[in-house]
Amino acid sequence: MEAWRLLDLEIEQDAAKNLAIDEAIFQARIEKSVPPTLRFWRNDRVVIIGRSQKVCAEVNLEICIREKIQVVKRFSGGGAVYHDLGNLNYTIVLDADDRLIKGLDISESYRVLCSGIIRGLEILGLSSVRFIPPGNIFVNGKKISGSAQLRRKNVVLHHGTLLVSSDLNMLKKALAVFNDEADRSTSTRSPVTRLIDELNHEVSMSEVKNTLLQGFKEELGIRLEPGGLTELENEFASRIYYAKYFFKRETFGTAGLESGKI
Amino acid sequence: MVVEIIMPKLGQTMEKGKILRWLKKEGERVEKGEPLLEVETDKAVLEVESRSSGILKRILAHEGEIVSVAKVIGYIAEEGEPLPQEAPQESVAAAETGAPTPLQAVGAPEEMGEKRLEREIKASPLARKIARERGVDLTQVVGTGPGGRITEKDVLDYLAKREAAKPAPPPTSAPAAVSIVSGREAAVVMPEFEGFQVIPISGMRSAIARKMTYSKTNIPHFYISVEVDMTEAARLREELIPIIETKTGVRLSFTHMLVKAVAMALREYPQLNALCDGESIKISKDINIGIAVGLEDGLIVPVLRKADSLDLAQIASKTESLITKAREKRLSEDEFTGGTFTISNLGVFEVDSFTAIINPPEVAILAVGRIRDKPVVVGGEVKVRKMMNITLSADHRAVDGLIAAKFLGRVKELLEKPFNLLFP
Structure with a gap:
């Protein structure tokens, strides 16, 4: 069975650092210096917009300033999402010619890479879990998970969300697509649901992670070995963080928002 | 041979792609298989590799444009080869701009059954x-x-x-371009009457605005100044000008001497040769000095890498080449990133002294004023000396006054006994 690295690594207070780590793993895989990787991570209260989206079209800035919600732009495409500690993110980095997705069209690769999450949700006891292209998972007609991909050289980064117990009221308030100014937004508004609502009981984050791991093992036929970031990845991550997020347009700290300068 | 670059079909259902970024500039050479541009589809962001080698002669579809699959977005050709006339213009006209595709093409789930x-x-x-x-x-x-x-x-x-019959894509209305900056100016209301020339804060100005706002609102700056007697340095410079000019073709300036003095002092006080984000301080092994260069429409800081390992002649020639490139906006990314300390010299503009805003994530910046003849008491007598004010702004999260004072004292000493600058 093929061995993948499992990274349970989050810097929950700084979404930009979390994103820099994702990109660093991707770069390190391009350099062929790390094995295929599955990562779990969370962010506290942040709106993350897609690579080519505009802050003012996607984010309800008034709410974000008042509630001190960060706004960060990610390097992958797709629509705006709201994260808090009730939302679990996962990242998969593997080669485009990995046996799992070799020769598959991008849409088909989404189906394969989302299958571990789907299986995990089924093990947890959910029924009618459906994959909806391009990279979404719906339960009983409502979206519970979305994902995006970035491809460079021969490497694929696939990352996605899973709403476990997020504050959906805040999610709807913070994202412009759920508000009156939705017309400027390029995100898609979907009915959303959370794992705890579908299960009808509380569930701990570690139980969710363990079950998803089971799902990935079953669906992808892989072995997962817990590991950490390599020195090269650490170096990439700090370089990316400083170059891309520290003072450039990819982050919009609430301090700047408050002073009205951003 | 002239080769068309077309918007590739990167997935079975892809109809259009958005150009995110060209990784090569017009006129730059590209080899077959080298990354050429990044494209965003409704599914993913992908890097597209060049299918042939040659010179990227023309970019027809620019960053942000949404282009249908198989449309020509540029040309690769050999040096001196003429490009086809007019035909490309049509492609450009057909390429839509601005209107984004629905990025997460999720319909309501019930709609999905239709396809x-x-x-x-x-x-x-x-x-x-x-x-x-x-x-x-x-x-x-x-x-x-x-x-x-x-x-x-x-x-x-x-x-x-x-x-x-390649159908032209249906026209879509472009959404109003809303700048991040102007979209957030709620705190300040500008009066509306005629007689203004309105300049949107965009591009370089917006980068400066963001960075400086970040710096001034997040970094606890403190400032210290010293007056430096540049009489000896001026004398040494006169001596060195012809020597260095013969060797490099460049006229030695006070800025070059300052770079050398600062680099040498930083080696002794590495606490100031560092980066800080408020959570940790990273002392840099390399001493990479940024030199602020004013432009008509902004400011850019080219970076002289490993400045402490260079002699005055090397500093002079490398600095001048960077400054020229900066003014012509030809700096490559690694020529204006990676700085660990910045020098801003406004002495040329007859400024006596000033304080500069730290260039984050660096922890200090040196502001340099003009050199002018002043009466100074030397050994109990009033003499005319060439005096210059320098002011250091430092990040108090990373460094305290003591180190900053010692560092500045060392810079002063090196400039006042400038023969030190001749030794590595």
């Missing part, structure tokens, strides 16, 4: 193979085989029809 899924389609293996190779969406092909099965001929017919 036949690829898997459920009946098609011969050969038909599937051709479809895959030629990028045909089988859901769009009408099958004529038994039970509506798609045959090889059906796919080829479909391809022939598609070639014959």
Whole structure:
């Protein structure tokens, strides 16, 4: 069975650092210096917009300033999402010619890479879990998970969300697509649901992670070995963080928002 | 041979792609297989590699434009080869701009049933193979085989029809471009009456605005100043000018001498040769000095790498080449990133002294004023000396006054006994 690295690594207070780590793993895989990787991570209260989206079209800035919600732009495409500690993110980095997705069209690769999450949700006891292209998972007609991909050289980064117990009221308030100014937004508004609502009981984050791991093992036929970031990845991550997020347009700290300068 | 660069079909259902970034500039050489541009589809962000070698002669579709699959977005050719006339212009006109595709193309789930899924389609293996190779969406092909099965001929017919009539994409209205900066100016209301020339804060100005706002609102600056007697340095400079000019063709300036003095002092006080984000301080091994260069429409800080390992002649020639490139906006990314300390010299503009805003994530910046003749008491007598004010701004999260004072004292000492600058 093929061995993948499992990274349970989050810097929950700084979404930009979390994103820099994702990109660093991707770069390190391009350099062929790390094995295929599955990562779990969370962010506290942040709106993350897609690579080519505009802050003012996607984010309800008034709410974000008042509630001190960060706004960060990610390097992958797709629509705006709201994260808090009730939302679990996962990242998969593997080669485009990995046996799992070799020769598959991008849409088909989404189906394969989302299958571990789907299986995990089924093990947890959910029924009618459906994959909806391009990279979404719906339960009983409502979206519970979305994902995006970035491809460079021969490497694929696939990352996605899973709403476990997020504050959906805040999610709807913070994202412009759920508000009156939705017309400027390029995100898609979907009915959303959370794992705890579908299960009808509380569930701990570690139980969710363990079950998803089971799902990935079953669906992808892989072995997962817990590991950490390599020195090269650490170096990439700090370089990316400083170059891309520290003072450039990819982050919009609430301090700047408050002073009205951003 | 002139080769067309076309918007590639990067997935079976891809119809359009958005140009995110060209990784090469017009006029730059590109090798076959080298990354050429980044494209965003409704599914993913992908890096596109060049299919041939040559010079990227023209970019027809620029960053942010959304272009249909198979449209020409640029040309690669050899030096001196003429490009086809006019034809490309049409492609540009046909390329839509601004209107983004729905990025997460999730309809309500019930709508999804409407479109036949690829898997459920009946098609011969050969038909599937051709479809895959030629990028045909089988859901769009009408099958004529038994039970509506798609045959090889059906796919080829479909391809022939598609070639014959490439439909122009339907026009979509572009959303109003809203700048991040102007969109957030709620705190300040500008009066509206005639007589203003309105300049949107964009591009370089907006980068400066963001960075400086970040710095001034997040970094606890403190400032210390010293007056430096530059009489000896001026004398040494006069001596060195002809020597260095013969060697490098560059006239030695006070800025070059300052760079050398600062680099030498930083080696002794590495606490100031660092980066800080408020959570940790990173002392840099290399001493990379940024030199602020004013432009008509902004400011850029080219970086002289490993400045402490260079002698005055090398500093002079490398600095001048960077400054020239900066003024012509030809700096490559690694020539204006990676700085660990910045020098801003406004002495040329007759400024006596000033304080500068730290260039984050660096922890200090040195502001340099002009050199002028002043009466100074030397050994109990009033003498005319060439005096210069320098002011250090430092990040109090990373460094305290003591270190800053010692560092500045060392810079002063090196400049006042400038022969020190001649030794590595």
